[in-house]
Amino acid sequence: MDPRLLASHYMVKLSRTPITQILARAIHAHILTSGFRPSTFILNRLIDVYCKSSNICYARQLFDEIPKPDIAARTTLVAAYSSMGNIRLAKEVFYATPLRIRDTVSYNSMITAYSRNRDGHSAVRLYKEMRVEGFVPDPFTFASVLSALSLIADQERHCQQLHCEVIKWGVACVVSVCNALMSAYVNCASSPLVLSSSVMAASRTLFDEMEERDELSWTTIVAGYVRNGDLCAGRKLLDGMTEKIVVVWNAMISGYVHHGIYDEAFELFRKMQSMGIKLDEYAYTSIISATSNAGLFRLGRQVHAYILRTELQPSEHFILSVNNALITFYTKHGKLVEAKEIFNKMPIRDLISWNSILSACVNARHIEEANSIFKEMPERSPLAWTVMISGLAQNGFGEEGLKLFNQMKLEGLEPCDYAYAGAITSCAVLGSLDNGQQLHSQLLRLGHDSSLSASNALITMYARCGLVEAAYDVFLTMPYVDSVSWNAMIAALAQHGRGVEAIQLYEQMLKEEILPDRITFLTILSACSHAGLVKEGRHYFDTMCTSYGITPGEDHYARLIDLLCRAGMLLEAKSVTESMPFEPGAPIWEALLAGCRIHGNIDLGIQVAEQLFELMPQHDGTYIILSNMYATLGQWDEVARVRKLMKERGVKKEPGCSWIEVENMVHVFLVDDAVHPEVLSVYRYLEQLVIEMRKLGYVPDTKFVLHDMESEHKEYALSTHSEKLAVVYGIMKLSPGAPIRVFKNLRICGDCHNAFKFISRVVKREIVVRDRKRFHHFKNGECSCGNYW
DNA sequence: GTAGGGTTAG
Structure with a gap:
């Protein structure tokens, strides 16, 4: 076939029909065998196809095989390498292009490549370089370099400088440039050195002065307000909009969800529905996450049912993200079975699906299952390691947690502060002070020492290794603390028998207007119990309900009963069990039995033990305590009887180990x-x-x-x-x-x-x-x- | 040929 004819044939094919990779391969092969030199247009299309099908090797092969590819082909390749995250190859092609044949577009592509590679400094440097070389920046240049600003320090100054350049080059009226500028100002606010209201004001002025706006302009400004916590300003703009831009609504809803303003989120969601704005996966995931966080199980399930009923042909992406959100929803409501069902039925899964199901198993304390998921995962992200490490630690598998942490490092992954928290908790479980201290110094070296989760873990670690004062040091030097920190410190004092100090710290917590939660009360009740402070314990139990509206759970009652039992008030304890709004379970009977043991009340002990035998016949503790009680009284026949019972039921005593x-x-x-x-x-x-x-x-x-x-x-x-x-x-x-x-x-x-x-x-x-x-x-x-x- | 917004995992 005549090469020219072939070329035009390709032209038609390439410009009109979507090219599959197979077709691209065929054309590529033909180019090689016929010696036909394709036009830049064809070359670019082919490179593009290869890249879109993740076939960067073929793209590069094509580029290398064709003599002297021109600037457009080079630029396509730079852009392709950039979008696939291969900065090394992008740089190679860009810098191999002689300066005199580079053009603005090639600079734009390279600046984007740096920005995608999270190297903001190189992006800005290259912008300056192109200016020195005399290249003329265009709207694309500004969009690229402005988006790189979020990656560097002192962004506000750079932002203002580029703002001047934009005006100088006369592109201030270009919508895309304005959008990029607004977005750059908004991004500045994430720096602690920048006053968020002032950059938001700069952004808003740009917005107000725009002669025409597109969807992105609206989204940038509203999402900017939302991200910087000014939900009211965002909402005002939304309410005044005549256009219904889905993204803006979604941004607003997610803002409400992140700030815990669930009512507004639901209201907006319903409004979207009634106004006929298409609910997409973004709206659904936010609203499902709201039902997860707000503990609204029924509402969440309704949303789930609604989706199944109305979304008849959901896209792949829709199914993926909505199901990911649903896994978390069911997990947070303790429904592991449902979460697993969703996961198992998913046609495709991504990193988030795997991480979500992993934490679902960890949360439900199904460690074996979590372990096999962790091993099965197609890609183990640092987050997965972190979830697994802290899951092991929190379930008492200290050794395994620490091992996994070390393995993570061996694999060249940098553990984040949460992973450190998991490793430190592992040390707390093991009582391994040496390892714990080493981790503490590593934290200081890495600058993770201001991390809330790691510091909270340190408090517990030092306390559980016996160094209350070291725990106190951590607590007192933390730049900010949360209720977990207070709880950990109060628990530290309580475990070491310093009940009065624990109570004083609790009172201090109230003075600093930190709201106690149910964990605080568990801790404070055991503090009272260990220190024999009956009156105080009762008082706190009552205020939990009356002043803080926390309904005491079985665990709270168990601690109250423990408190009374230790003080010898067995009958009162017994009467508490009768006044509870639910049937007493194992924790209640165990507390009573422990009381009977201390005070040698064998009659009540036998009654209580009977209850426990029924509830958990395989639990060794009940048999041991009962037989010990008989032994102290010298009733060896009874001891033998209990031991025999154990044998018959196949119950083994956990051997003592120190x-x-x-x-x-x-x-x-x-x-x-x-x-x-x-x-x-x-x-x-x-x-x-x-x-x-x-x-x-x-x-x-x-x-x-x-x-x-x-x-x-x-x-x-x-x-x-x-x-x-x-x-x-x-x-x-x-x-x-x-x-x-x-x-x-x-x-x-x-x-x-x-x-x-x-x-x-x-x-x-x-x-x-x-x-x-x-x-x-x-x-x-x-x-x-x-x-x- | 190049840029750009909203979601779900601890």
């Missing part, structure tokens, strides 16, 4: 340990200690041995308790005078509690023990709990 950190290594001891390599020397050291302790009056309290055996053996059994072994190991290994910090998975044993008082005197060191419930600080023969535990 651990201590020495030089960044965690050493674990079990009851009657024979596993730890140095356990023999630990036993020998303990024997010597006991001799010294007896001189000071220590008598092993064998009532804490819960099996029937000779008293000599009982003393031996006591000496094998895991917490004793860990404490002794600490005395042997830690530098002289350093406090001993030991962690135990169960509650501390009574004889160990007594023994540690004596040990603290013999070795003249502070011993800190964290058990399942709280901390004990032993110093000079006394414990911080005042024996009230």
Whole structure:
């Protein structure tokens, strides 16, 4: 075929019909085999097709194969590389183009490339360069360079300078240039050094003085107001509009949702509906998110049903984003099954779908499931890692959380402050102070130390590692705090038996007008409980309802009952259970049973245990407490009966286990340990200690041995308790005078509690023990709990 | 041949 004919044939084909990649390949092949040199027009179209189908390699091949591609082809390629995020190749082509044949369009493309690559400085530099070289900027140049300004510091000054240039080059009346300028001014407001009202005013003046406006002009100004928190100004403009521009409505609705003004969001949504403005995925996702945040389950489900009924041919993008929002909606309302159903039925999923279903599983504490989703994900974004790390930590998987955090770093991903918070929480779970401190110093180095989530995690970490003062330091030096910080600090004091201080801090919180939430009351109730402050606890329980409108949940009642039980008011506690507006569940009975144990009320204990056996027959704690109660009374037949019951039902007792950190290594001891390599020397050291302790009056309290055996053996059994072994190991290994910090998975044993008082005197060191419930600080023969535990 | 707005994940 005659090459010229072929060319015109291509021209027609290329300009009229959408070209598939296959067709492009065919033309490309023909060009190569026939030696036909296509016009720039054809070349550009082909490059464009390849790029739109993500085939940048072919595009470059085409470019390289054709001798001396002209400026238009080069520019197309720069733009293509830019839109695919490959700045390296874009630069290569641009700078290989001789200066004398570059034109304004090639500069525009390169400036955009830098801007897309989030390199605002290079974009601005190139703009200045082109001006020095004498190229004339056009409206596209300004649109490109102005959009790059949001990426650099001192944007306001640059904005004003470019504003002058715009006027100088006579393009101030071009709508697209004005839009870009307005948008640049609006973006300045995100800098803390800029007064948002002044840049918004500059933007508004531009808007008001525009002779003609397009949809984007309206959107830029309204979205600008919304983003900078001036919802009223945005709404005023919206109400005065004659045109119905969907994007503006959507921006307004999302603004209301972000500011928690849900009523207005719903009202606007309904208005859109009644005015016949097409509701698209943006409107729906915002409104679904409103129902998620506002806890409006029924309304959310109605929206869901409405979408299914009315959207008969939804686009792919519509299905994707709406379903993503729905996953979160069902997750936030505790409906994992529904969330999973939506996810499973989705024809296509993106990063957000995967991240949403991952957090759905994490929130529902289905860690196994979350783990397999995490492994299955096609792309693990830093967010997914973060969700997984904090999910593991918050569900007590400290070791796994920390491991994942380290793995994230090994894979070259930079953990954000939330990921650090997860890792720090992992340390809190493990009681790993060394790791926690290292993470703290990393935070300081990275400048993440002002992060709210990381600092809140630090408070908890230091507290759970036994360093209340360090927790306090973090709390006091935080640039701003939220109710989580207050709750964490109050809890820190409460766990360490400093109930009065916890209450004082709570009162301080009220003075600073921070509203307490349900967590605050849980914390303050346990503070009162640990410190034996019955009157105060009752008072706070009442004010929770009367002054703050928080309906006490089962967990609040459980703490109130715990408070009364510890103080020996078992009958009153019992009567509270009867006055509750719901049937008592396991937490209530457990609190009562613990009270019965402390005060040796076996009759009530048996009744309560029966309830618990029914509710959770596989729970070891009930059997243990009951058998221990019989054992203290010497009723060994009954002990045997309970043990037999356990065996029959296949219930296993969680073995006691304690651990201590020495030089960044965690050493674990079990009851009657024979596993730890140095356990023999630990036993020998303990024997010597006991001799010294007896001189000071220590008598092993064998009532804490819960099996029937000779008293000599009982003393031996006591000496094998895991917490004793860990404490002794600490005395042997830690530098002289350093406090001993030991962690135990169960509650501390009574004889160990007594023994540690004596040990603290013999070795003249502070011993800190964290058990399942709280901390004990032993110093000079006394414990911080005042024996009230 | 080049630029530009609104959403959903912690």
